[in-house]
Amino acid sequence: MKVFAKLFIAMALSLVVSNQVVANPYLVEEPDIATQVVWDVQPNGILFIGYDRSGNGVADFYCLRIIIRNYPSQDSMQDMNRWYPDHLIFSVKYSHTNYYYIVDKEPTYYAFDFNEDGVWDLMYKDSLHDHVNGNEVYYDSPSGMFTERTAAMGWTEPGPGIEETEIAQVPETFLTARNLKKPLE
Numbered sequence: 751m752k753v754f755a756k757l758f759i760a761m762a763l764s765l766v767v768s769n770q771v772v773a774n775p776y777l778v779e780e781p782d783i784a785t786q787v788v789w790d791v792q793p794n795g796i797l798f799i800g801y802d803r804s805g806n807g808v809a810d811f812y813c814l815r816i817i818i819r820n821y822p823s824q825d826s827m828q829d830m831n832r833w834y835p836d837h838l839i840f841s842v843k844y845s846h847t848n849y850y851y852i853v854d855k856e857p858t859y860y861a862f863d864f865n866e867d868g869v870w871d872l873m874y875k876d877s878l879h880d881h882v883n884g885n886e887v888y889y890d891s892p893s894g895m896f897t898e899r900t901a902a903m904g905w906t907e908p909g910p911g912i913e914e915t916e917i918a919q920v921p922e923t924f925l926t927a928r929n930l931k932k933p934l935e
Contacts, residue, residue: 781803818854
């Protein structure tokens with residue numbers, strides 16, 4: 751009976767772990783923040799940081815963080831870091847003051863723009879803010895490129911303008927979900 755119980759527990763754990771790994775085939779760790787190519791604040795209180803994973807200078811991977819506080823101040827960045835040691839701080843310099851954005855240290859959302867057209871293709875949510883570790887869930891596909899099912903499988907179904915479909919094999923490298931034809935001009 752003990753052997754059966756241990757076998758059952760081992761099978762259940764393997765299903766849970768494999769489901770989490772398969773559920774997020776495109777998700778990768780956030781690159782070093784010093785390598786970001788763009789950051790911006792959205793009206794909904796989210797700051798996004800864009801990274802260029804393909805090496806062409808265009809952001810194609812984004813980490814979105816919730817803004818905890820934001821305010822103008824003449825205090826230095828060193829003071830801000832001392833006052834908010836567990837947060838990231840972004841600032842904009844103006845002629846007489848700085849405007850500071852204090853955000854969560856870990857992203858809440860991860861977004862991909864595979865075809866680099868400015869519309870995010872795939873988003874994951876990490877409610878626990880605990881790095882990329884398999885508990886992130888499919889959140890949305892603003893471009894309509896993915897559904898929850900296709901995002902979990904690591905491929906997209908053929909649609910208009912698609913030449914071929916690729917299957918994600920290695921989540922640690924940047925993979926394009928599909929190659930889009932350029933529109934005729």
